[in-house]
Amino acid sequence: MSSIISTRDTTSYTVHSIRDLTESAYVLRLDRHGLQFEPGQYISLGVADDINMREYSVYSPVHSDFLEVLVKEVKHGHVSKLLRRLTPGQAVRLDGPFGFFTIDEQARHERSFLFVGTGTGISPFHCFAGSYPELDYTVLHGVRTLDECYEREAFEPDRYKACLTRDDRGDFRGRVTDYLREHPVAPETYCYLCGNCDMIYEAFDILIGQGVPADQLFAEVYF
Numbered sequence: 001m002s003s004i005i006s007t008r009d010t011t012s013y014t015v016h017s018i019r020d021l022t023e024s025a026y027v028l029r030l031d032r033h034g035l036q037f038e039p040g041q042y043i044s045l046g047v048a049d050d051i052n053m054r055e056y057s058v059y060s061p062v063h064s065d066f067l068e069v070l071v072k073e074v075k076h077g078h079v080s081k082l083l084r085r086l087t088p089g090q091a092v093r094l095d096g097p098f099g100f101f102t103i104d105e106q107a108r109h110e111r112s113f114l115f116v117g118t119g120t121g122i123s124p125f126h127c128f129a130g131s132y133p134e135l136d137y138t139v140l141h142g143v144r145t146l147d148e149c150y151e152r153e154a155f156e157p158d159r160y161k162a163c164l165t166r167d168d169r170g171d172f173r174g175r176v177t178d179y180l181r182e183h184p185v186a187p188e189t190y191c192y193l194c195g196n197c198d199m200i201y202e203a204f205d206i207l208i209g210q211g212v213p214a215d216q217l218f219a220e221v222y223f
């Protein structure tokens with residue numbers, strides 16, 4: 001986790017709408033104003049009258065008219081709460097895009113991908129799936145219950161595996177790392193890991209142990 005108090009100039013964007021997905025998760029849709037980004041990148045967001053900004057992966061596909069982020073309102077969190085209180089037409093401060101959690105064009109056409117995300121760590125993979133319809137991927141989404149699978153219909157059904165720790169209605173009962181241990185990955189796979197650092201460290205070790213070279217492992221740590 002990193003939190004930014006921005007010293008750069010930021011640009012003002014307008015809230016289009018907020019879509020609640022669960023009690024604590026929502027999609028914040030902004031007017032895009034032509035912002036260019038690469039799938040997998042993130043932006044920094046803050047509200048107009050508050051100096052704090054936080055990073056959010058872009059959730060919406062690259063060709064979408066809007067810019068969306070998937071946010072979990074963190075208990076006792078600061079910015080994730082302020083963003084949820086915004087209403088259509090209000091301004092947000094935005095900086096970016098930033099980051100290198102992207103897929104180069106050659107790999108996109110030649111490689112198979114494994115995406116592993118916990119919670120809102122599904123966000124960059126939602127952007128990949130919508131932006132690159134030809135991509136050969138499997139996505140493992142680790143959450144507690146089925147309702148936290150957010151907008152899973154954005155993924156091709158046979159490519160999305162819900163790994164649920166407290167619910168039997170998913171594709172797998174257990175953590176994403178349990179799934180990885182039980183379903184070894186082909187060493188030529190490109191693996192993208194996103195979410196909390198404990199999952200990322202554990203998944204990294206498992207995948208290295210299964211013969212995936214370190215230069216085919218990519219990580220985006222949220223907290």
Ligand SMILES: Cc1cc2nc3c(=O)[nH]c(=O)nc-3n(C[C@H](O)[C@H](O)[C@H](O)COP(=O)(O)OP(=O)(O)OC[C@H]3O[C@@H](n4cnc5c(N)ncnc54)[C@H](O)[C@@H]3O)c2cc1C
Nearest residue numbers: 001054055056057070071072077078079080120123222223
């Ligand atoms: C590159 C990057 C991309 C990110 N993308 C997203 C994204 O797409 N969606 C998203 O919801 N968050 C994302 N985050 C996390 C986000 O930047 C904030 O940390 C989060 O919204 C909490 O901010 P806050 O001001 O509400 O909480 P703070 O007041 O900063 O307090 C946060 C506390 O909650 C913990 N925390 C942070 N995030 C979570 C979480 N998801 N679940 C449980 N505890 C948490 C922190 O470790 C800290 O202890 C990303 C982080 C990074 C570094």
